[in-house]
Amino acid sequence: MTIFANTPEPPYWAVIFTSLRRPGDDQGYDSTAAEMMRLAASQPGYLGVESAGGEDGLGITVSYWLDGESIAAWKAQADHLAAQERGRGEWYSAYRVRIAKVERDIAWEK
Amino acid sequence: MTIFANTPEPPYWAVIFTSLRRPGDDQGYDSTAAEMMRLAASQPGYLGVESAGGEDGLGITVSYWLDGESIAAWKAQADHLAAQERGRGEWYSAYRVRIAKVERDIAWEK
Numbered sequence: 612m613t614i615f616a617n618t619p620e621p622p623y624w625a626v627i628f629t630s631l632r633r634p635g636d637d638q639g640y641d642s643t644a645a646e647m648m649r650l651a652a653s654q655p656g657y658l659g660v661e662s663a664g665g666e667d668g669l670g671i672t673v674s675y676w677l678d679g680e681s682i683a684a685w686k687a688q689a690d691h692l693a694a695q696e697r698g699r700g701e702w703y704s705a706y707r708v709r710i711a712k713v714e715r716d717i718a719w720e721k
Numbered sequence: 722m723t724i725f726a727n728t729p730e731p732p733y734w735a736v737i738f739t740s741l742r743r744p745g746d747d748q749g750y751d752s753t754a755a756e757m758m759r760l761a762a763s764q765p766g767y768l769g770v771e772s773a774g775g776e777d778g779l780g781i782t783v784s785y786w787l788d789g790e791s792i793a794a795w796k797a798q799a800d801h802l803a804a805q806e807r808g809r810g811e812w813y814s815a816y817r818v819r820i821a822k823v824e825r826d827i828a829w830e831k
Contacts, residue, residue, distance in 0.1 A: 673783075
């Protein structure tokens with residue numbers, strides 16, 4: 612995985628997942644997060660992911676998708692559903708999910 | 722600023738700014754970033770911002786806006802243009818900007 616998602620020409624879709632972690636269980640969280648990243652990458656319509664998390668417990672993960680159908684299918688994927696459940700039960704104190712259609716993008720490199 | 726952006730009912734717009742920092746000049750960068758956060762919050766159509774950055778230099782800042790016009794006006798704001806220029810000259814090695822229309826959102830709290 613490169614650090615930026617190698618997305619195609621717009622339009623495509625973004626799922627902006629902003630989360631606040633509870634303290635503790637970093638190992639279980641990290642391994643499940645890595646597994647979900649791998650699993651997402653194998654789903655139909657997946658275009659890439661970008662993720663950043665700071666010391667303050669706030670994380671932002673943006674995944675990119677071909678269309679709304681591929682987002683709905685990923686949301687309902689069985690292992691992902693189990694991870695979402697565990698996220699609410701153990702790892703997160705709050706989160707936001709926003710589904711957005713990317714209309715324009717700009718890439719800049721030095 | 723709360724940790725999550727307190728956005729209204731969709732539709733609204735998101736600017737997803739993903740950046741890779743060059744090492745060094747943390748002080749100049751941090752103060753300009755904080756100044757831009759304050760300045761953005763005073764612009765017409767601003768709805769909020771969420772930001773996360775890790776040790777690996779990858780940062781994601783998502784700002785939320787009422788419409789495309791408010792995004793265009795913020796992009797062209799004079800102090801912001803100067804900060805963008807300095808970003809390319811001094812602080813970033815690469816970035817992506819994606820303009821997206823938020824169609825749906827979900828908020829969850831423990």
